Amino acid sequence: MENYIVSARKYRPATFASVVGQKALTTTLLNSITKNRLAHAYLFTGSRGVGKTSCARIFAKTINCQHRTPAGEACNECQSCIEFNRGTSLNIVELDAASNNGVDDIRSLTEQVQVPPINAQYRVFIVDEVHMLSPAAFNAFLKTLEEPPSYVIFILATTEKHKIIPTILSRCQIYDFSRITIQDIVDHLGYVASQENITVESAALNVIARKADGAMRDALSIFDQVAASTSGNVTYAATIDNLNILDYEYYDRLVESFLAANVPEALLIYKEIRDKGFDSQFFINGLAQHFRDLMVARDPKTIQLLEAADNARNAMAKVAEKCTPQFLYKAMDLCNSADLNYRAATNKQFLVELTLIKLCQQLSPSPNTDGAGEGLLRPIASTSGHAPSAPASPTVPAPVPAQKNIPVTPVSIPQPxxxxxxxxxxxxxxxxSNPAETPENKQAETSGKTAVNxxxxxxxxxxxxxxxxxxxxxxxxxxxxxxxxxxxxxxxxxxxxxxxxxxxxxxxxxxxxxxxxxxxxxxxxxxxxxxxxxxxxxxxxxSVTSLTDAEAYALMRKNNPYLNTLIADLRLTMI
The missing domain is CATH 3.30.300 (GMP Synthetase; Chain A, domain 3)
Structure with missing residues (x-):
């Protein structure tokens, strides 16, 4: 029985043409090979799963290929390519700097540099996760990296370029790998599914691509997981259930409740989400992202910023038409504030529920005279048939008759x-009591306000x-x-x-x-x-009469030095 190989390994790129989402970068590397303009050191940097190590291996195989194709790719038929594909090539050395990050490991590497290639033109040293090298190891590596033998090429790979010392960076050609777009991931997953005879839905692949966050390796691993759980029939419903992803349907229902100012409905939807086991902070972040997607979907110029399939974009645009820009801006701000305050909140559920209530009130009339909504509640209509009276202006506290032990209302004392x-x-x-009052506005502004003595x-x-x-x-x-x-x-x-x-x-x-x-x-x-x-x-x-006992005691000791001696001799203490 043939051993199972995960998709991330089985469909790992073997040629530059098969690398997904790095077209410009692979073209540059191919041109440097075909024109024989090779540097002695390269640095491949980018987030996880974007093809750094794969490109390093393809590059190492291609430069030693004895019969390259007209497009500049490795032939996979010569002795060098066959040895590489089998994993027995002595001309390509890989070092994991995460577990070999000391000075002794670098010394061993520099000793191997002195060995010339066998039946090939170059020896290629691939150092993965190079940022994990210790400072001493970096310094020990500098001289060899700057002036290696003519047959040696170094390829360094890292996910954290900022941790590499500048003297190393200055000795390398730096290639920045970009995150792989959702559409590229969806297309590649569709190809893998066709090769494996797996039935997939486009919406399911889009969910997997968004979950992978620009990493092809992660996308393939997630795809294998979902395919295994669904027995080869990858549907949208099965995908979101297997990956514990909150469906867009919940967010759309919440938006409808916000637009209708339906507070009970919004709270019930939130309860339903919590009952499914979703974390509240995960929910509030997802809601903020949904509002962002609605914002970019409102304008045909910005809808391209929405990383989704065309049918999903069209559906999002229809929902966005119901929302005003002001509503979306304020909604994003409220969700962002809830996210920032989430960690410090004692009652996290209440924080989220309060945010949902404010979102429901965004389109409510505001009692403010300037017309700014600010998420305030609708004013309660008067039941007597008369117009509600204007709020009373701030007045000074009513005079309090002097009496014994009168309770004092706590007051915030201004800064000294x-x-x-x-x-x-x-x-x-x-x-x-009225800090906003100035000499210019001491008198009442309107006759309806309380008179001031x-x-x-x-x-x-x-x-x-x-x-x-x-x-x-x-x-x-x-x-x-x-x-x-x-x-x-x-x-x-x-x-x-x-x-x-x-x-x-x-x-x-x-x-x-x-x-x-x-x-x-x-x-x-x-x-x-x-x-x-x-x-x-x-x-x-x-003056002495205004001092406390302790202050008077200290003043007496200061003005009478002999008093200190007397106190010490008689061992006196102040009671």
Whole structure:
């Protein structure tokens, strides 16, 4: 019984003409052979499965062929070709640099270089995965690679050219192998199927070609797998089931639900996809790719960018006609954002479902005045028959009566800002419930908005309100002491801007804790909603009365060196 040979080996190219998808490159190599303009070193680079090693072997066989065809190909009949086909040729040496990447391996290679060819014109050394050589091995290889004997030709192959040192690259002619197109893969798979008497569907071969991602070797391996599982009848349905590929039908159904703003239908389709075992990130990436395909299919000029058969392109174009460019652009952006946030998301299913909901809302009317959709939900119609009222403008918080232990609403404190006051750098913190308000737009824009208090107040009224707030909080000792140990000033540019200068970080922190409640109380008592309160820290002028115990203790030790000796002798500690 004849042993089974996988298609990737059985249909491996034996001539330049049989190499798939590298027409320009193979033509250049043939011309260099026919004109006898051979370099001493070549570098074949490209992604996996595109024919680098196959071309290196064909090149090595062809240059030693004794009776080349008129087209420049090897004859496969002379002694050199027969030995090569049998694998017994001594003039072609292959080295796998992934497992022979040390200096000793390169030294062994350079020793073999000294042996002349037998019954041939050249000895060819093919070094595969050359980027795996160690730096020392690269350096040991440099001299031999630059000046080999006249009968030696080196062919280096790699998938990662950027890992090869520049001194090696400069000594080689570099040939970049391109990814094989989907159509070329489909055509070659069709040829293999005809040779093996396997029935195939064109759509199934297209799925295999897309799955191979430009690698012919991968495509042939996948083809063998599907052919084995289907007993020689490769159908589209069997292919997507065997390869666990998400059918385009799901994506088309999702697009229909997006266009109809049918959120329940979109979520049910997503559940159906998850129940089939597909990963959510794989799904969201596939959906993004589908939107991209729809985008290029909308325009006859760009439909050629869609790597698919003609019937698939036509079907995609019909679906794309229902979508606006703005919808497709925003949909791709939402899918891309979901992919970027997927890894960090705690609830990944919720992230995908939220993305689907936003996609369903892309064509919904937006409540924004500028007409930008932004994926917002439709506004709810009023049930009373009256037009919905305009959203209220941002207003300051309602005055809160001063009372004991009032709960303070958490507030986001702005970043510290630094300015110069009396020659000192001061760190200030400010709070303003309406940060977007400026002196130019203090008054209400429309008569329908809530009125804003803006009464003038004197320094005496400010001090009275300040004292009343201290008296209304008898149990909050830190806040009371902080308010007593600060100096109040008003900004010359804006009298509603109050600056509280403190002389220690402890006082600043205590005052900052009650900042929101204090500001609200001042606005209420002084009837001015424009009041803002800044806290300035001026440690350079701190007085002893404003220092905390720890700060006073540190200042005493600094000003009295003998105090340190006394503390050390008596072994005193501060309680």
């Amino acid at each position: 800002k630094t300015r110069n006051v009396k020659g000192h750098r001061l760190t200030s913190f400010s709070i303003n 803006n009464s003038e107040f004197s320094d005496e009224q400010l001090n009275t309100a300040w004292t009343e707030f201290i008296q209304s909080h008898p149990t909050e000792h830190l806040l009371r002491n902080a308010m007593r140990n600060c100096t109040l000033t008003r900004s010359p540019q804006n009298h509603a801007s109050i600056i509280a200068t403190v002389e220690s970080e402890a006082i600043r922190d205590a005052l900052q804790q009650g900042l929101l409640e204090l500001t609200t109380d001042l606005r209420s008592k002084l009837k001015n909603d424009q009041i803002s309160l800044d806290i300035d820290l001026n440690k350079s002028q701190a």
